[in-house]
Amino acid sequence: MRGGPSVLGIVLAGGEGKRLMPLTADRAKPAVTFGGTYRLVDFVLSNLVNGDILRICVLTQYKSHSLDRHVTTTWRMSSLLGNYVTPVPAQQRLGPRWYLGSADAILQSLNLVQDEQPDYIAVFGADHVYRMDPRQMLRQHIDSGAGVTVAGIRVPRTEASGFGVIMPGGDGSQVDSFLEKPANPPGLPGDPDRVFASMGNYMFTTKALIDALQQDADDPHSVHDMGGSILPALTEKGQAQLYDFGGNRVPGEPVREQGYWRDVGTLDSYYEAHMDLISDPPVFSLDNRQWPIYTHPGQLPPARFCAGGIASESIVSPGCVIRGQVTRSVLSPGVVVSPGAVVQGAVLHDNVRVGRGAVVRGAVLDKNVEVPAGATIGVNGDRDKELYTVSPGGVISLGKGRRVL
Known part of the structure; x- marks a missing residue:
């Protein structure tokens, strides 16, 4: 941050994303298309850049080619000012092994920290859909003097088993305990039907992170995970603070979108997040000129509607040709919908052809x-169940290049 503390952004983008198959069969989860023209990684990078964190390392590992290419060709910062967004593949710096977990990924990349010498390190996940001003979280972290501040969002207790759950102390900020995907955690004081779920976004004081990583590396029983290992360790030492994402305010954000955050780790949540985009008014809008989500615009002509083609309650990207009927759908660039075809409640990625x-x-x-x-x-x-992947919620999915039978 110019004129302020030095902050290095580290984006954890090495996850395999098994629950999002077949979309992750050929790419890392952060590289999956979202909202027509974006990749999932664009959301975290846009939040960091809009929040003046302008030196960012994206740690990659699993099937990372398309992710590396997207980051390299899209996220070009001003080298004159020393800013950058760079993909960092697994390099086996500590021996002939790949990352053992998200904490080990940072441990093996500590040369990045040593090169920058930042005061603070923002460690954020790469595959969530949301807007957030990280400066507000950083200010709380600095004021608290904590070793780590973790962003939390209120979710129903019934959903707690899918998240790491943060148990705050009596002051509402100190983290008393951290439960990894508990079956039945206690509710919040005054809000017994909800818990604080970890968003996977952390703000560290640099020394606290380095010390925790080195201690974790020496523990033979550790899973070497940020949420499963590092955060509980710092919590036990009284060095962890909670940041309530519900209080984060982004410029240009309507009231209805405040506190919006989606973990799109499953086909059902991925599909539902797309339906949020096309509701009227949208639950989450991609149009906020004060806090834009950036991506590569591509070089395609505007969408065309021909021969009676129509689209309603939909997002239609450049390069699409619509000759049929499209409703409540999201179409990525180059989609062709032929005469008489019907597309309803669908998410079509680049260059899909509907006959x-x-x-x-x-x-x-x-x-x-x-x-x-x-x-x-x-x-x-x-x-459909015999031929294709069908999610528990009934969403049908076909992988890259598949021909429908």
């Missing part, structure tokens, strides 16, 4: 999928 008279409902189709003339998806549930 004449075909029907696509309640589905997520990865890039280059071809739906032949007259084919159907989302019409015969039993047939």
Whole structure:
């Protein structure tokens, strides 16, 4: 931050994303397309850059080619000012092994910290959809004198088993304990049906992080994970503070979007987050010129609507050609919908082709999928389950380049 403390951003982007298969069969989860023209990693990078954290390392590992390429070609900062966003692949700096966990990923990349010598380190996850001003979290962290501040969001207790749960002390800020995906945690004082879930975003004082990583590396029983190892260790020492994301305010953000955060780690949550974009008014809007989400714009012509083609309650990206009927859907660049085709409640990635008279409902189709003339998806549930991936919530998904039968 110019004129303020030095902050290095570290984005953890090495996750495999098994629960988001088949979308992650050929790419890392942060590289998955979202909202038509974006990648999931664009949200965390936009939040950090908008918040004046302008030196950022993106730690990658699993099938990282498309992610590395996107970060390299899209996120070009001013080298004149010493700013950068750079992908950092696993380098085996500590021996012939890959990352053992998110904490080990940072441990193996401590040369980045030693080069920058920052006062503070923002360690953020790479695959969530939200807007956040990290400067507000940083100010609280500095004022508290804590070793780590963890961002938390209130979620129903019934959803707690999917998250790390932060148990605050009597003052509401000190973290008393951290429970990893508990089945039945106690509720919050005054709000017994909710808990604080960890967002996977941490603000560290540099020395506290380095000391914790080195101690964790010497523990043979550790899982070497930020949420499962580092945060509990600092909590036991009384060095962990909670930052309530519900109080974060982003310029240009309407009241209805305040506190919006989506973990899109499953097909159902990924699909539901897209439906949030196209509701009227949107639960989460991609249009905020005071806090934009950045991405590579591509070099495509505007979308075309021809021969009676229509689209309603939808996002239609550049390069699309619509000759059929599209409703409540999100279309990435280059999608073609042929005459007589019907696309309803679908998420279509780049260059999907929907043939004449075909029907696509309640589905997520990865890039280059071809739906032949007259084919159907989302019409015969039993047939769909036999041929394709179907989520617990009923979302049908086809992987990259798949041809519909």
